[in-house]
Amino acid sequence: MRGALIGYGTIATGHAIGYGNTEGIDVSAVVDPTPARTEAARNAGLRAYATYAEMIDHEAPDFIDICTPPDSHASYIELGLRDGLHVLCEKPVLMPHEGGYDRVLEQIAASAGLFYPCHNxxxxxxxxxxxxxxxxxxxxxxxxxxxxxxxxxxxxxxxxxxxxxxxxxxxxxxxxxxxxxxxxxxxxxxxxxxxxxxxxxxxxxxxxxxxxxxxxxxxxxxxxxxxxxxxxxxxxxxxxxxxxxxxxxxxxxxxxxxxxxxxxxxxxxxxxxxxxxxxxPRHSDWFAAMFADFLIKTRHPEQxxxxxxxxxxxxxxxxxxxxxxxxxxxxxxxxxxxxxxxxxxx
CATH class of the missing domain: 3.30.360.10 (Dihydrodipicolinate Reductase; domain 2)
Incomplete structure (x- = not known):
């Protein structure tokens, strides 16, 4: 299964290590608007893009993993679910917005992808x-x-x-x-x-x-x-x-x-x-176990x-x-x- 990291800060580097220790997952792409962070991602052997749109034009991920600050979670969740991808998201996973949580719940229900919280x-x-x-x-x-x-x-x-x-x-x-x-x-x-x-x-x-x-x-x-x-x-x-x-x-x-x-x-x-x-703070060994659970959940959507x-x-x-x-x-x-x-x- 192929994936892309959204954001490449401290937590994302921990996620990257965890993915490297998880059989069946390949994460090779990163989205981050900060030039220094895209450079850091490239230095780590990852393909890096400044925007989600640029990444999706060049990559064919099965999932995205949102590791950005909370104010951008909702927009990236919407993009991933819109494109039928599995979506993992760091805490706080759901943020209250005008109208509460109805919009994101409708998006999750309508998507073919799995919505997975990173409760590591x-x-x-x-x-x-x-x-x-x-x-x-x-x-x-x-x-x-x-x-x-x-x-x-x-x-x-x-x-x-x-x-x-x-x-x-x-x-x-x-x-x-x-x-x-x-x-x-x-x-x-x-x-x-x-x-x-x-x-x-x-x-x-x-x-x-x-x-x-x-x-x-x-x-x-x-x-x-x-x-x-x-x-x-x-x-x-x-x-x-x-x-x-x-x-x-x-x-x-x-x-x-x-x-x-x-x-x-x-x-x-x-x-x-x-x-x-x-x-x-990177909890990379925790993440490997969590990503293995994520793979199981993709095969058992009833969970x-x-x-x-x-x-x-x-x-x-x-x-x-x-x-x-x-x-x-x-x-x-x-x-x-x-x-x-x-x-x-x-």
Missing amino acids: YKFAPILTEMERIVRSPGFGDVLSARFRTLRQGHAVGVPEWNPHWRRDPVIAGGGILRDHGPHSVYLATHLTGRTPLAVSCLMGSMRHDGHTGTEDTAKLMIRCDGDVQIELDVTWSAGYRNSYYSIIGSGGWVTVENDDVQYSLNGRPHRTVLPSNFDD AAALLAETLTTSLVIDAAYASAADDGRWVDLTSARDLLVGAGR
């Missing part, structure tokens, strides 16, 4: 180990979950193009909640198997680093079916890096903190150390509905969190979101 944290080996533990019979029913992501600042982009775009509300559509929040949300719903019903959120800027247009810290409480509550904390204002995930079940518990895994099943405690690679539901749920929770924070943390009900999910084919 699901493929981190240390978190697939966490999933194995949670799915074990002795773990029981999930009762609660808490995830905490501490970072010492926002990820900086390539120097050739607006390296601090993550702090620009026009380009990024928000701050850390829009940037890293999706990882926490989709991972929490995936691991717990629960459906969000309501969201409460508080956010603010605590780092005082001159980037005041977007939030650098957010705390979410998510009420789910089964009376399960999920607590998510994300910040760019910490004094140190830390990644922490904890899920409690009726018969066991598991925590992942950086490279450390501790859990209890059937009354027996366990501890192990696994390389998490949480601190590698696309669950992917779309996960993608849409993630975006709707983030939207509700912003609405909550704008109203002093009030609980925002997701009833209308559930109706949209049903309409999307969940």
Whole structure:
């Protein structure tokens, strides 16, 4: 299967390495309007184009992989789906626009291509180990979950193009909640198997680093079916890096903190150390596993509905969190979101 990368920044280079380690996929083309980035792509042995139209005139890809900043996701999604291509997209995958998500959902439904979210944290080996533990019979029913992501600042982009775009509300559509929040949300719903019903959120800027247009810290409480509550904390204002995930079940518990895994099943405690690679922004080994899953999904299109539901749920929770924070943390009900999910084919 042949593909083209849309955007060639830090994340795209990680994707390129992942594709190189995935049998059955050949990515040899790049679209990037920045001359320095097209030169970097050519130096890496890729054919580079300044526009999508130029690329599609010279290439015959089966899919595109969108690795651009969020404000251009919708336009590239539309182009790829229009041309009947499979479309992969980095987070935040779906961005709210005038009229909500109806337009992109209609485009996805009408296209012959697969729409695939790059939810790469699901493929981190240390978190697939966490999933194995949670799915074990002795773990029981999930009762609660808490995830905490501490970072010492926002990820900086390539120097050739607006390296601090993550702090620009026009380009990024928000701050850390829009940037890293999706990882926490989709991972929490995936691991717990629960459906969000309501969201409460508080956010603010605590780092005082001159980037005041977007939030650098957010705390979410998510009420789910089964009376399960999920607590998510994300910040760019910490004094140190830390990644922490904890899920409690009726018969066991598991925590992942950086490279450390501790859990209890059937009354027996366990501890192990696994390389998490949480601190590698390219996550190339995660991407290889994700792209292998993408290939499987192209052969089983009946699995696309669950992917779309996960993608849409993630975006709707983030939207509700912003609405909550704008109203002093009030609980925002997701009833209308559930109706949209049903309409999307969940």
